[in-house]
Each structure stands twice: as structure tokens, then as C-alpha cells.
Amino acid sequence: MYKILTLNNIAVAGLARFPRESYEVASEMQHPDAVLVRSFDMHRWDCPDTVKAIGRAGAGVNNIPVASFTQRGIPVFNTPGANANAVKELVLSGLFIAARNLLSAAAFTQQLTGTDQHINEQVEQLKKQFVGFELAGRTLGVIGLGAIGVKVANAAEALGMNVIGYDPHITVSNAWKLSANVKNVSSVEEVLRKSEFVSLHVPLVDGTRQLLNADRLEHAKTGLVLLNFSRQAIVDETAVCAALNKGKLSHYICDFPSNQLQQQKGVITFPHLGASTREAEENCAVMVADQIRQFLEQGLISYSVNFPDMDMPINESCACRLFVANANVPHMIERISSTVARDNVNIVDMLNRSRGDVACTLLDLATPLSEATLAVLKNTEGVLSARVLTPNY
Structure with a gap:
């Protein structure tokens, strides 16, 4: 059962993307696997060690300490284009308001008083002050x-x-x-x-x-x-x-x-109305929910602001998938594969991608990886985070 913590209200259309039989979603919980956020300031938030991913239902991530999460091997997702x-x-709207003096014209008409005839006379006499351009x-x-x-x-x-x-x-x-x-x-x-x-x-x-x-x-x-x-x-x-x-x-x-x-x-x-439509809020929520699910269930990454895109279908002959986030330095693939080899486990497929100082590796393994070997891998120099996923065909 995956646990999703919401630090802001997230549109129901997005929350509905998490199957109830395999996900628990709540605004208060212990040991979450992922966090969904909109405007909540995470810079002073104490992030639990269990968190594996952060999802921002929007484009900007200034409220999120991205560099800190990167050092912990936690991808931060956002939703560019959804709003x-x-x-x-x-x-x-801003273009039209400026070109046609719409706000001042509307304010003028709201303060008109008198009979309809008097109002019409004032309109005809004074409307020229609001002449705009196309x-x-x-x-x-x-x-x-x-x-x-x-x-x-x-x-x-x-x-x-x-x-x-x-x-x-x-x-x-x-x-x-x-x-x-x-x-x-x-x-x-x-x-x-x-x-x-x-x-x-x-x-x-x-x-x-x-x-x-x-x-x-x-x-x-x-x-x-x-x-x-x-x-x-x-x-x-x-x-x-x-x-x-x-x-x-x-x-x-x-x-x-x-x-x-x-x-x-x-x-x-305006009072920060840019993304304040029902459609935009739903689009952002759906997009970020799908991103979080793909990462938690398959180790796939899309639209992360700090990690590389990762897209590799799960090999049907694999018993488990290993996700590793590590520093983008020489010999990391060698260190990861040699650690896996301790269990005499065969690698049936692999994907490695890098982005700046961070790299990610996906390995589909023919047999399960032991907890002891996973613990050794997590403590390997340069490894930021590592976890094993069981494929769900």
C-alpha cells in the first residue's frame, strides 16, 4: 500500500487516479511515500525519511527546496503546460483591458446615477475619455x-x-x-x-x-x-x-x-489568478498523480525538475526492478552492477540517464535482490537513494 500525503487541496480528478486498493491518500499521515503540493512552503517542512517523490500540481517550484531533495535522491515533479x-x-484578457480601457470604463459606468435618460446623456458625453485602440x-x-x-x-x-x-x-x-x-x-x-x-x-x-x-x-x-x-x-x-x-x-x-x-x-x-480555473486545477492534479504513480510503481520519470527522464518498459522476464539515484560521477554503473552481482543476480535490462550532477539507473533483474544487498547499495559511495520495485504485469 502506497501512502500519499497532500499538503494542499488537490483536485478530486487527480486524487481519483490513485486506486483505493493500493493507495492511501490523506492530508495527515505518518510515513508517506510521496507528497502532493501546490503552494505550501516546503522550505521549513520536516520531510519524513520515507518520502520517495514530491509532486507539484503546477509549474513553479519556488516553494520547494529542490536542491535539498536532490541530495536525498528524491525527484521533484511539476506539471508544465497543464495550466x-x-x-x-x-x-x-490583459491585452484587451489595456487596449480598450475596460476597467476604468466599467468603474465609470458603475458610479452613474439618475434616470436612464440622464445616464445615457452622461455616457454619450464622457465615453470619449475611454477611447482605445485595436x-x-x-x-x-x-x-x-x-x-x-x-x-x-x-x-x-x-x-x-x-x-x-x-x-x-x-x-x-x-x-x-x-x-x-x-x-x-x-x-x-x-x-x-x-x-x-x-x-x-x-x-x-x-x-x-x-x-x-x-x-x-x-x-x-x-x-x-x-x-x-x-x-x-x-x-x-x-x-x-x-x-x-x-x-x-x-x-x-x-x-x-x-x-x-x-x-x-x-x-x-490580479490576485494570482493565472492557473485559477477548474480545468487547470484538474489538469495539474491528474498530470502530477500520473507522474507519481509511474515513479512509485515502475521507477519511470517524466517532467521532473531535478532528475532525468526515465522510460523503460518492464522486461517480462524480470523478477524485480531496481531504481538507483546517484551522483553523476565516473564508475557508478560499475559500483551498482558489482553490488548487484553479490547476489549472483543477472541483469536482463538496464537504462542509465544523467542530468547535471544527478544520474538515475533502472535495472530489471532476473531474480529478487536481497535486503542485505540493497542495504549495501544504499550505503555505496555516490548513491543518493535506491529501492526495489516488484513488477505488476
Whole structure:
């Protein structure tokens, strides 16, 4: 029986992916095998030794101490793309709000009083102050062409916008999905110079923290609309406010309210609504549940932020499968195989993959591995974690 601990509410559609006959799922339990989380801050959480995997029902993992889990041989999974459509639609909403002055226009009509005739007279007299412009023919720059950025770029292009994109790390898969009409540019500065709207879609890592700072914003076309539905720290808020006050930016539309932004003219904030749709929450929950099941039951890895992808069908002639996470250093396969050989066990299939400083090995064994040998393997220099899985055909 596998035990799954939930540190946040997880959509029922995801929890239903765990068969009741082989899984126990609860928000409080001892000795969990895996943990599901959304926004819970795990940096101060005492992780039990029994935990073998962490599943984040969402894309960002800033609330998870990934490096610490890596050193313990624990993969951290996330769900990139599962909420992409929800974020894309919110970005499009931001484009329309900025172009057509929708929020200020709605606020104006809500304070109208008097007879219908008087209200109509006020509308006709004052509506000109809310005149906007159309998006067709305008240029949108997309910084970051992952699952969300690609959807935003394609949707904007379908609206008749000219779209340029910047992402030096775009994957082959996302490049295939990107509209051929989206033009590639060579730098963030070039995006800012050429765009009337810029939408940010990059993860928060050391290299992207305050990606848009005062120096870069000097390159922006006057009156630029900046949209940030990625992460708050991607921009320098002080620099953004200064750019708004100078007229360099006309609007900053984001999902991250703060004291500094509260009274700033030109700022429109939302309460972190990017992935807040029923569909996105269900998609994320289903995706992460399937990832956790595959790892616990077969040792397979997909969409981990710290471990390599591992995909190997279980050989029908194997008695057990061994999963090993280890430091990516020379002679590790030799150490693992020689330890297995102590039981005179034959290896019928093997897969080894690496990612940065971490490597993973799957071995399908012809006969069971003894507990004593597994204990020796766990204490082998360079091994981060090891466990035996019994195949379920």
C-alpha cells in the first residue's frame, strides 16, 4: 500500500487516479511515500525519511527546496503546460483591458446615477475619455517560449497581431508548435525596442530574477504595456514604477499585488489568478498523480525538475526492478552492477540517464535482490537513494 500525503487541496480528478486498493491518500499521515503540493512552503517542512517523490500540481517550484531533495535522491515533479491555456486566456484578457480601457470604463459606468435618460446623456458625453485602440497590427513581444509562451504567441498572432519572440532555450517540441509567423529576435532588449506589448513567460531562477530592470527598461518603446503572469521577482518593481512615472511604460499588468504597486498609476493587478480555473486545477492534479504513480510503481520519470527522464518498459522476464539515484560521477554503473552481482543476480535490462550532477539507473533483474544487498547499495559511495520495485504485469 502506497501512502500519499497532500499538503494542499488537490483536485478530486487527480486524487481519483490513485486506486483505493493500493493507495492511501490523506492530508495527515505518518510515513508517506510521496507528497502532493501546490503552494505550501516546503522550505521549513520536516520531510519524513520515507518520502520517495514530491509532486507539484503546477509549474513553479519556488516553494520547494529542490536542491535539498536532490541530495536525498528524491525527484521533484511539476506539471508544465497543464495550466497553459488558463494563463494564456488571462494574458489575452490583459491585452484587451489595456487596449480598450475596460476597467476604468466599467468603474465609470458603475458610479452613474439618475434616470436612464440622464445616464445615457452622461455616457454619450464622457465615453470619449475611454477611447482605445485595436490589437490587430500591433506588436506583441513574448519573452519565454515554453508551453504558455507558445500558446500566447499563437493566440495573439491569430488576433492579427505581429508577434516576436525571444527564448534562447526553446525546445524542439515547442518550436514545432510555434506559429511560423512568429519572428525570432536575439535579445530581451530587442523585444523591448520593437514591441508595443511585452508578455513574460520565464521561470524564476537566478538568471531571470529581475530580468526586467532599470537598464533594460530604458530600451522599451515609449508607452509599452508590460504583462507579467510568470513570477513577481522577474521584474524590478521599483524600476517598473519609475518607468510608469516617466511614461516609458503605459501599463504594468500582473498577477502579483504588492504595497509598492497598490497606488501606482498605470498598474493593474490580479490576485494570482493565472492557473485559477477548474480545468487547470484538474489538469495539474491528474498530470502530477500520473507522474507519481509511474515513479512509485515502475521507477519511470517524466517532467521532473531535478532528475532525468526515465522510460523503460518492464522486461517480462524480470523478477524485480531496481531504481538507483546517484551522483553523476565516473564508475557508478560499475559500483551498482558489482553490488548487484553479490547476489549472483543477472541483469536482463538496464537504462542509465544523467542530468547535471544527478544520474538515475533502472535495472530489471532476473531474480529478487536481497535486503542485505540493497542495504549495501544504499550505503555505496555516490548513491543518493535506491529501492526495489516488484513488477505488476
